[in-house]
Amino acid sequence: MRGGTVAVVGGSIAGCAFASAAARAGAEQVVVYERTRGRMADRGVGLCVHDDRAAELAAMGTLPAGIATHRLTRRRWVVRDAAAPAGKLFWEQPFPFHSYHWGLLWRGLREATPASVVYRQGVTVTGVAGGGAGAGGGAEVALAVAGAAERHDLVVGADGYRSVVRDAVCPESRPHYAGYVCWRGNFDARLLDDLGADAWPSDAVTTVCFPGGSCVVYRILGPDGTRVNWVLYAVPPQGGALRLDDPTSFPPGRLTAELATGLAELLAREFPPYWARLIALTPPEDTFVQPIYDLESARTTAGRILLAGDAATVVRPHNTSGAAKALQDAAVFASAWRAADSWDELLNAYQAARGAAGRELVALARRLGRAQVEQTPDWAKMGRREAESWWQGQLAGAAGIGGQAMKPDRP
Known part of the structure; x- marks a missing residue:
């Protein structure tokens, strides 16, 4: 199939991947609507992609070569211990991943987008019509400019967990608050010199465990060198003015005093001293909070509208699959188009391939969240054997975390 116009709502990782896929598959015109006006590459958070997923995506042409990564091989689980400033190591497991700086991954995808794609920043989409029966004439994108609307043969919703496009496909689906948040931060790895002896191998992800939560720490390669990236999951301070039942976040520089105090108290009370000091190296302007949500969409397509990435399925971050899943969505889309x-036919093939995959990822991440935050074990009593059994209970037959394997594209 060749020709037609495609609108992609959202210009981040999923949006760039889908725009490239549509342009290369033969769309006559591809337009990306991105509401952000500034430099999206400034988003400095880290993410990880499983080595096998990266290889598959590279072979399918969805993950560009040459993007800076940091190699990870193992995951170390530690718990506070009075005799060990860096905590007691009770388990080490293989972790075949590469970590990315979000901004550099986005930049690589954006630079790989064909020049024919029209990338429009500072354009806010307020709604989409054309998701019902009889949408044979395409779908219409409504813009924030009074009365402005543009029609396309296909609209891709790649606008994240607060998607406005989702309302045209399955308005009954809303992100569900999991009952806890993640504090996130990153800082220049050269600050680690202030901690003295290095208790942390460079190829290791460290998970600091405590009652009611856990914190994942790993290195990423940023624009100016290596950075430390951390994600701490726990129930937020009770009371106060926090409202988390509707999708929201507290971006860098806007952390409330209540959340900042709650983080400091948690570090002092539950963390091994080394890791508490490490987290405290993070500047306030690089610390923020994301409430944890998940969402299952009953449908990923309707009429001439298709949902991608977090717009289709919101998976808790414990599964380490968000970026890989978005890029896999684009790879399947390209294959279905061809x-x-x-x-x-295109929309039916995409729905068949990605609907069940998204639901399985949500279910696995919920199990991981229960085990690592909501119903944590007595970490101090765990050894290798107990930890391995506990981990297999979370997987419940899944091959592992990091997303699902894909079959290579075939004509």
Whole structure:
């Protein structure tokens, strides 16, 4: 199938990947609507992609080569111990991942987007119509500019967990608050010199465990060298003015005093001293909070509208699959386009391939969240054997974390 116009709502990782896929598959015109006006590459958070997923995505042309990564091979689980400033190591497991700086990954995807793609920043989409029966004429994108609307043969919703496009596909689906948040931060790895002896191998992810939560720490390669990235999951301070039942976040520089105090108290009370000092190296302007949500969409397509990435499925971060899942969505979309003779065939093939995959990822991440935050074990009593059994209970038959394997694209 060739020709037609495609609108992609959202210009981050999923949006760039889908824009590239549509342009290369043969769309006549591809337009990306991105509401952010500034430099999206300034987002400095880290993420990880499983080595096998990265290899598959590279082979399918969805993950560009040359993006800076940091190699990880193992995950170390530690718990506070009075005799060990860096905590007691009770388990080490293989962790075949590479970590990315979000901004550099986005930049690589953006630079790989064909020049024919029209990338419009500072444009806010307020709604989409054309998701019901009889949408044979395409779908219409409503813009924040009074009365402005543009029609396309296909609209891709790649606008994240607060997606406005989702309302046209399955308005009954809303992100569900999991009952806890993640504090996130990153800082220049050269600050680690202030901690003295290095208790942390460079190829290791460290998970600091405590009653009611856990904190994952790993290195990423940023624009100016190596940075330390951390994600701490716990129930937020009770009371106060925090409202977390509707999708929200507290971006860098806007952390409330209540949340900042809660983090400091948690570090002092539960963390081994080395890791408490490490987290405290993070500047306030690089610390923020994301409430944890998840969402299962009953449908990923309707009429001439398709949902991608977090717009389709919101998976708790414990599964380490968000970026890989978004890029896999784009790879499946490209493959379905090449095999389709009509828009209906394309949309039906995408729904068949990605609907169940998203639901399985949500279910696994919920199990991981329960085990690592909501119903934590007595970490101090665990050894290798107990930890391995506990981990297999979370997987419940899944091959592992990091997303699901894909079969190579075939003509």
